[in-house]
Amino acid sequence: MLTDYIALLPEFVLALGMLTLVLVNAFRHSNTPKTFYTLSRIFIFISAALTALFYNQNIGEYLHNNAYTTLFKMLLYFFTFIICYLSAKRFVSKGLPSFSFYTMMLFNLLSYSVAISSWNVLLLCLSLSAAFVGNIFLVKIEKPEEERRHVLYYILLSTVVALIMLSGAAMLYYHLKTFDYRVIEEFLSVRSNLIWQHHFAFTCVVGGILLMMGVAPLHFWFSNVVGKSILPVAAYLSVVPVFAYFSCLVNVCVNAFYPLLGWFNTVFIVFGILSIFIGAIGANSENNLRKIFAFSGLYYIGVTLLALFPINDNSLMSAFTYLLVYVVAICGIYTIFYGYRSKGKYLYNLDDIKGVATQRPFLSAAILVFMISLIGTPPLLGFLGKLSVINSLVIGHRYALLAVVLFSMLILAYAYLKIITVVYFEPRNNAFDIVDRGVYWCMVINIIIMLIAIINPKYLMHDVELMLVAVF
Amino acid sequence: MIENAEFLLTILMSVPLLGIFFSAISKENPESAGRNVLSVGILTVITNLVILMLIGNNLIHGSASLQIMKKFEWLNTPKIEFLFAVDTFSLPLIAAVHIAILLGFFGVLNNSYRQKTLVILALVFLEMMIGYLLAGDLFSFYIFFEAMLLPLFLLVGILGDMHRQDILYRFFLYNLLGASLLFMALCILFNHQHVTIQTINTVVLSRNLEMIVWGAIFIAFLSRIPIWPFHYWISSVNVNISNPLVFIIANILPLTGVYGLIRFFPLTAPGIIAPYLLVLEIISIITMVVIALIGFSHRDVQYKIFSYMTVYYILYLLGALLPTDALLSNIGFSIFSWLIIVAAIEVIISHIEKERQQLGLPEYGILKNAKTISFALSFFVLAAVGLPLSSMFLNNMFIFAGLLTYNLKMAMFILFAIILSSVNLLQHLFYLKYSDNENSEKNVVAIDMPSPIIIVLGATILLIITSFINPLWYME
Numbered sequence: 014m015l016t017d018y019i020a021l022l023p024e025f026v027l028a029l030g031m032l033t034l035v036l037v038n039a040f041r042h043s044n045t046p047k048t049f050y051t052l053s054r055i056f057i058f059i060s061a062a063l064t065a066l067f068y069n070q071n072i073g074e075y076l077h078n079n080a081y082t083t084l085f086k087m088l089l090y091f092f093t094f095i096i097c098y099l100s101a102k103r104f105v106s107k108g109l110p111s112f113s114f115y116t117m118m119l120f121n122l123l124s125y126s127v128a129i130s131s132w133n134v135l136l137l138c139l140s141l142s143a144a145f146v147g148n149i150f151l152v153k154i155e156k157p158e159e160e161r162r163h164v165l166y167y168i169l170l171s172t173v174v175a176l177i178m179l180s181g182a183a184m185l186y187y188h189l190k191t192f193d194y195r196v197i198e199e200f201l202s203v204r205s206n207l208i209w210q211h212h213f214a215f216t217c218v219v220g221g222i223l224l225m226m227g228v229a230p231l232h233f234w235f236s237n238v239v240g241k242s243i244l245p246v247a248a249y250l251s252v253v254p255v256f257a258y259f260s261c262l263v264n265v266c267v268n269a270f271y272p273l274l275g276w277f278n279t280v281f282i283v284f285g286i287l288s289i290f291i292g293a294i295g296a297n298s299e300n301n302l303r304k305i306f307a308f309s310g311l312y313y314i315g316v317t318l319l320a321l322f323p324i325n326d327n328s329l330m331s332a333f334t335y336l337l338v339y340v341v342a343i344c345g346i347y348t349i350f351y352g353y354r355s356k357g358k359y360l361y362n363l364d365d366i367k368g369v370a371t372q373r374p375f376l377s378a379a380i381l382v383f384m385i386s387l388i389g390t391p392p393l394l395g396f397l398g399k400l401s402v403i404n405s406l407v408i409g410h411r412y413a414l415l416a417v418v419l420f421s422m423l424i425l426a427y428a429y430l431k432i433i434t435v436v437y438f439e440p441r442n443n444a445f446d447i448v449d450r451g452v453y454w455c456m457v458i459n460i461i462i463m464l465i466a467i468i469n470p471k472y473l474m475h476d477v478e479l480m481l482v483a484v485f
Numbered sequence: 486m487i488e489n490a491e492f493l494l495t496i497l498m499s500v501p502l503l504g505i506f507f508s509a510i511s512k513e514n515p516e517s518a519g520r521n522v523l524s525v526g527i528l529t530v531i532t533n534l535v536i537l538m539l540i541g542n543n544l545i546h547g548s549a550s551l552q553i554m555k556k557f558e559w560l561n562t563p564k565i566e567f568l569f570a571v572d573t574f575s576l577p578l579i580a581a582v583h584i585a586i587l588l589g590f591f592g593v594l595n596n597s598y599r600q601k602t603l604v605i606l607a608l609v610f611l612e613m614m615i616g617y618l619l620a621g622d623l624f625s626f627y628i629f630f631e632a633m634l635l636p637l638f639l640l641v642g643i644l645g646d647m648h649r650q651d652i653l654y655r656f657f658l659y660n661l662l663g664a665s666l667l668f669m670a671l672c673i674l675f676n677h678q679h680v681t682i683q684t685i686n687t688v689v690l691s692r693n694l695e696m697i698v699w700g701a702i703f704i705a706f707l708s709r710i711p712i713w714p715f716h717y718w719i720s721s722v723n724v725n726i727s728n729p730l731v732f733i734i735a736n737i738l739p740l741t742g743v744y745g746l747i748r749f750f751p752l753t754a755p756g757i758i759a760p761y762l763l764v765l766e767i768i769s770i771i772t773m774v775v776i777a778l779i780g781f782s783h784r785d786v787q788y789k790i791f792s793y794m795t796v797y798y799i800l801y802l803l804g805a806l807l808p809t810d811a812l813l814s815n816i817g818f819s820i821f822s823w824l825i826i827v828a829a830i831e832v833i834i835s836h837i838e839k840e841r842q843q844l845g846l847p848e849y850g851i852l853k854n855a856k857t858i859s860f861a862l863s864f865f866v867l868a869a870v871g872l873p874l875s876s877m878f879l880n881n882m883f884i885f886a887g888l889l890t891y892n893l894k895m896a897m898f899i900l901f902a903i904i905l906s907s908v909n910l911l912q913h914l915f916y917l918k919y920s921d922n923e924n925s926e927k928n929v930v931a932i933d934m935p936s937p938i939i940i941v942l943g944a945t946i947l948l949i950i951t952s953f954i955n956p957l958w959y960m961e
Contacts, residue, residue, distance in 0.1 A: 385635055391628035404563055407672045419665040423658055430654050438642050471561045478562060
């Protein structure tokens with residue numbers, strides 16, 4: 014009995030971590046911003062270690078762990094830790110409370126961890142919705158009452174999304190009397206069983222995940238929220254959740270709704286194309302750096318969707334590689350945003366960073382490297398992602414989509430060129446603060462990871478491929 | 486001869502990387518004025534030139550196939566292996582690029598504005614050019630084809646006096662479009678039959694796919710050559726550059742287009758593209774003549790040099806498109822001298838222009854009292870116009886003979902454009918050497934040139950003469 018639940022230890026540790034943070038906040042009076050970072054860091058490490066240890070343990074019929082889930086969970090832990098580390102610099106330098114942020118980091122990790130392992134539609138919808146609704150606490154951090162319009166907007170949106178997903182799950186249960194992935198797939202495999210309610214349920218569940226990912230035309234909330242939140246929250250929302258959503262989307266599509274996928278493939282492709290165009294054009298229309306990268310994120314999610322569907326070994330590998338490469342680069346970009354400060358204020362407008370290259374050459378070289386990687390220009394890591402996606406599209410003889418991806422990249426590249434121009438060619442109009450050494454460390458580590466991955470990707474990709482196919 | 490000479494290729498590609506590293510960490514202060522980093526750059530290029538000599542000694546002359554190969558397994562799924570190799574066609578081009586950049590380094594000897602950035606980006610560009618010219622497989626070919634855009638974009642943007650950024654954007658985006666088309670085509674070819682560059686002519690595709698693939702490849706390479714409709718942004722970028730190193734690097738870029746076409750279509754253009762070749766040839770010749778006329782009508786010397794370079798690039802392109810393989814080595818060794826000569830002219834001209842502006846001298850007759858500079862410039866200009874001073878003389882005769890045999894009318898137009906572009910250079914040389922009487926009194930101030938540059942130019946003259954003495958070195 015106990016061994017059945019021992020694999021829940023990582024989630025238990027995260028819950029314990031949250032409880033500890035709440036208690037420390039309530040009863041310890043000499044807390045500093047670093048206190049909560051230190052505590053959450055310990056719990057994240059322990060939880061990550063336990064996840065690796067119990068990588069193949071199942072918990073009853075609800076939660077299944079395998080190489081696939083472990084891969085995504087470890088990525089979540091890794092990138093959450095990076096964001097926590099960088100955010101600590103900000104909270105410490107400003108002397109602002111960090112309790113809400115770190116508690117929500119642990120809460121989201123817990124929710125995403127459950128969602129990734131979930132083999133139960135209700136559990137999936139509940140955990141993802143909980144994390145999405147819980148982000149309300151992140152979005153409202155350090156926002157005075159008069160600036161909270163976007164918070165209210167987010168509350169409304171997240172509630173609607175949660176309701177949509179849960180109504181999908183309820184609809185399924187009403188007809189099938191189960192939430193279990195395998196039973197659902199077996200039932201749906203019989204073509205004569207299919208009725209419109211099943212399609213509706215599928216649309217609600219998958220549509221909810223797509224909305225959380227910010228896929229066009231359900232993207233309307235993302236750039237707004239990212240653009241108006243504080244830097245740690247913007248960084249977190251841009252970097253971490255996408256892995257959880259991607260993993261859950263693939264898992265639920267492959268193991269529960271596979272018979273309905275063919276029906277929905279066209280929708281995925283249309284959403285993908287829309288995301289690509291809106292992302293590329295939207296990035297060009299913004300001056301807020303975070304919004305530019307939020308829109309460019311939309312482009313990458315769109316390409317990921319195009320590469321992913323129809324799902325098979327090859328397309329999953331391509332889509333995952335592309336996504337990973339994107340997240341590594343965007344994590345690097347946000348690391349640099351932590352270095353863009355003037356008089357203690359974090360800068361996020363294009364006009365604020367004019368000529369930064371003359372005063373912060375390494376920071377500017379790094380943002381150049383990350384942006385060129387995002388364009389997919391060799392010899393940077395982005396090329397690996399571009400290669401895998403283009404190759405996948407060519408194998409599938411989808412030449413029209415190939416043209417869409419490449420043409421839109423040119424539009425997106427224009428937005429990046431604007432940033433490069435501002436950073437390198439414009440005269441400086443700000444005195445930039447000294448950059449924290451931690452930011453440089455993160456930047457260097459990120460670049461080293463990129464270099465190792467691009468110089469010899471075959472060993473890394475081989476293992477990743479083996480882990481990914483465990484989902485089938 | 487060295488056994489297992491492929492390690493030389495590894496060294497050749499590693500040296501610029503080391504140069505970039507040492508340039509990045511070199512300490513600069515107001516007294517050194519960028520000399521430290523420039524020394525690193527010069528040393529890097531000279532080291533590579535020595536390695537190139539060793540590689541040259543290991544090449545079998547008279548063989549057209551790739552030699553001294555180095556393979557590197559990069560990815561399992563899809564299975565991609567990088568192949569680097571050299572032959573008698575690519576070796577002189579690699580050497581010419583090195584020497585041109587070396588001359589460029591000497592050209593910026595007295596520059597103090599962002600010297601570190603300049604040297605680092607020049608070395609990055611050099612690394613990409615080496616990789617491109619050594620590439621023996623589809624993907625490494627593409628990787629270096631696209632990767633060289635970034636250092637060039639930054640060089641032109643930071644140091645190229647570019648006042649209109651939209652031109653710079655377009656320059657980058659059109660090149661990126663070309664690179665994207667190439668990538669798409671190469672992916673299709675790779676997935677179809679896993680072909681290599683050597684076997685690319687044997688590939689069999691459906692008619693539509695063949696059109697897409699070869700059309701994309703053709704456009705990709707043409708986008709690098711200043712042929713209509715690509716001439717506008719390339720010329721706009723080039724004529725705004727006053728830094729000699731940046732100008733030289735920007736003018737090496739079209740070489741990648743010509744080289745790509747030669748590598749991909751070594752003997753004949755694929756059947757599906759063949760009917761369009763005549764259109765391309767007509768456009769090329771019109772572009773040649775128009776650009777030569779533009780050079781003639783402009784007083785700005787940068788226009789004249791750009792027009793001269795464009796005309797010759799198109800000449801080499803048309804030579805490469807002839808239905809024969811026999812001229813490839815002629816083209817390669819002619820480009821060797823030509824690139825070095827143009828780099829030397831650019832270094833001298835930009836130095837003269839700088840001195841003229843500093844000393845407030847008139848434009849005409851400035852070389853009247855500068856015998857050494859006058860001699861060097863005269864030598865390079867006369868070599869550039871095709872006098873028997875360099876390997877261009879004999880090799881260009883072969884190329885031109887091929888063009889005459891193929892199409893007499895076309896060859897006449899080409900000859901007209903070449904003469905016109907040569908007249909452009911001679912005209913400017915004349916202005917610099919001889920003044921009218923009104924200004925002659927003002928020309929008593931003699932412009933000077935630092936002795937390191939004079940020594941390097943002297944060595945370059947010797948090299949050019951050597952190339953004239955042995956213009957067919959690649960023959961058995």
